[in-house]
Amino acid sequence: MKKKNNNYISIKDSRKIIKENIKQMRHYEALKRRKKEPAEYTSVMRDKNNIIEIDNLKTVFFTDNGTVMSVNGVSFAIPQKKIVGVVGESGCGKSVTSLSIMQLVQSPQGQVIEGEIRYNSDDLGENENGEKLAYNIVKMPTAEMYKVRGKDITMIFQEPMTSLNPVFTIGFQLDEVSFTHNPEISKEDAKACSIDMLKKVGIAMPEHVYKSYPHELSGGMRQRVMIAMALVGDPKLIIADEPTTALDVTIQAQILELLKKLQQEQGCSVMLITHDLGVIAEMADEVVVMYAGKVIEKGTASDIFHNPMHPYTIGLQKSKPLITSSSSEPLYSIPGQVPNPINLPNSCYFKNRCNRCTERCNGEYPKEIQVSDTHFVSCYLYDKD
Ligand SMILES: Nc1ncnc2c1ncn2[C@@H]1O[C@H](COP(=O)(O)OP(=O)(O)OP(=O)(O)O)[C@@H](O)[C@H]1O
Ligand code: SF4
Ligand SMILES: [Mg+2]
Secondary structure (H helix, E strand, C coil), rough: CCCCCCCCCCCHHHHHHHHHHHHHHHHHHHHHHHCCCCCHEEEEEECCCCEEEEEEEEEEEECEEEEEEEEEEEEEEEECCCCCEEEECCCHHHHHHHHHHHHCCCCCCEEEEEEEEEEECCCEEECCCCCCCEEEEECCHHHHHHHHHHCEEECCCCCCCHHHCCCHHHHHHHHHHHHHHHCCCHHHHHHHHHHHHHHHHCCHHHHHHCCCHHHHHCHHHHHHHHHHHCCCCCCEEEEEEECCCCCHHHHHHHHHCCCCHHHHHHEEEEEECCHHHHHHHHHHEEEEEECCEEEEEEEHHHHHHHHHCCCCHHHHHCCCCCCCCCCCCCCCCCCCCCCCCCCCCCCCCHHHHCCCHHHHHCCCCCCECCCCCCCCEEHHHHHCC
């Protein structure tokens, strides 16, 4: 008998998916365009010491093959003046989580369909119960988001050449940021601010670089310029998505050191996205480990490095090369593959790769278990019920 191929989509199914996608995309786009009262996009911070609180965030992409659950119920917080490292293998939803915070998910295919992202803005006071008010970025109208994005929350991307405009000088692009944040600023003041920022990020000849075009700079210098650009508006949160992956190891260390120094000087928070556990160990105060669109473990850097609990986190640690490892020993790699984000199983997503799987793991997706004041894990091994 011919075996049914589950990966095959018939023309009839494909038409059905496309029709449904159009309906869904129209629905979510209409929600965005609807005029809203401020009360609809304000919420209350759970802890006023956090700058961002993400609660059950779900971001999907409506594709011709079906709905990709890129971020599938993510919850974590970014405390003020702290570095939170987000780690996980390719495709686990790190970038889509950060783009959701910036309201930059590629629409209309990409949509945040559920959850809350609370931003603890200085513009909002407290409610009558003395609780700190926050913007809910998920529901915020685009015009309001313009006031936050690029000023209070900024982003540094992996490849600076794609973020810098090749036809304008560095100075022109840096000045533009000042003009956007403060339309009243004079040309001279904007230039002074740009030169000052270039000095701050350790560029030796700031006046010369100010007049240069992006292609005239090295990769490391371009990334320094990107950091300068992110700092112009005196941000509360910098999202750095793989900021050093495109750089060589020595420059990578310099850029990370610079980012940490500036974060401490400016007193802002950083969400640092990376594949590299070594980078997280050097930089982060808190760590969030993601797998297939979910947070599987989170805690302080010490929790995650000294007491990793989820088999995936333990596997990640084992697959990190050590200076003491012998060159004849093959480097450990976690066997198997991440499940297809379109047809996710109704049980633990790590099950087919896990060497500690038991009968209980066939149950529904494991709930998040608090193992200490700061440490949380989603795995049946720690579920006492
Ligand atoms: N524009 C898009 N259209 C369809 N699917 C997308 C789109 N952008 C992201 N995805 C899907 O969302 C999932 C999460 O992607 P994301 O870019 O967040 O991964 P990531 O963790 O940042 O990976 P990497 O480490 O490779 O940058 C992936 O399965 C990806 O294929
Ligand atoms: S719930 Fe079970 S399958 Fe999933 S990571 Fe834990 S032990 Fe492994
Ligand atoms: Mg990414």
